[in-house]
Amino acid sequence: MTSQPPVPSSQPPPFSWPTRVYWEDTDAGGVVYHAQYLAFLERARTEWLRALGYGQDLLRVEHGLVFAVRAMRIDFRAPARLDDALDVSVALRQCRRASLVIAQDIRCDGRLLLDAEVKVAALDADGFRPRGIPETLYEKLKSLEQGAQ
Template identity: 90%
Template sequence: MTPGSRNAGSLPFSWPTRVYWEDTDAGGVVYHAQYLAFLERARTEWLRARGYGQELLRVEHGLVFAVRAMRIEFRAPARLDDALDVSVALRQCRHASLVVAQEIRCGGRLLLDAEVKVAALDAAGFRPRGLPETLYQELKSLEQGAQ
């Protein structure tokens, strides 16, 4: 079983990761910008678990995603060697954008929550474009209401 596959069909999706030395500052606390990488990896694996890897979307559909806006609430620090769970829950799917709710937890304790607005772009010109209809329909069916 690959990470994330244990709940690929259920929501929210969760991706496990561990904090390494390279993720931390001199005090062994996760550097604030590293949380963005954790969130990005979980969103990427969430799509991959549904059969839509980023490279497949770019090559076969001419589609890439770009973060347009992000709201982050830092609640507690993650530290060196912590085992983290990064969740992804789709809040809104529109034809050319997504709103994703994400959390990072350690042992069930909430460390961070975020709302990420993602735009669908044409891979060649980086202009807004619609999602392929099959992807749109699948994602639309995964929408969860705001909590």
């Protein structure tokens, strides 16, 4: 019996942002405080957009667009601790005209600590009302869409 080489995935690997756990991120026991995970997830999404060429300030100033979290589901699986080196991933699951669904996880040495699904709305920067994502960004995001896994 001969084995077949693996078929390359047409999906890009998730974006990954490294971060470290500092004293300020933890409770008195040296465990990451639950709300701090939201900051880790937010920073990774911001850096993902920046890596695509669409920093938050550029979106606001040049396109009149901001993204705001509309809903989030988080599963805490294991704690992160003081000095842990973390990898926070971002994978676009769904891109619609005025919203995104993003899958994220946080790992330490490959071990899953947290996974989340984040629903993000595209809003007008002045009135904070829903609006469409600019066409060039929409096309770029649509090409990165990975679908549910």
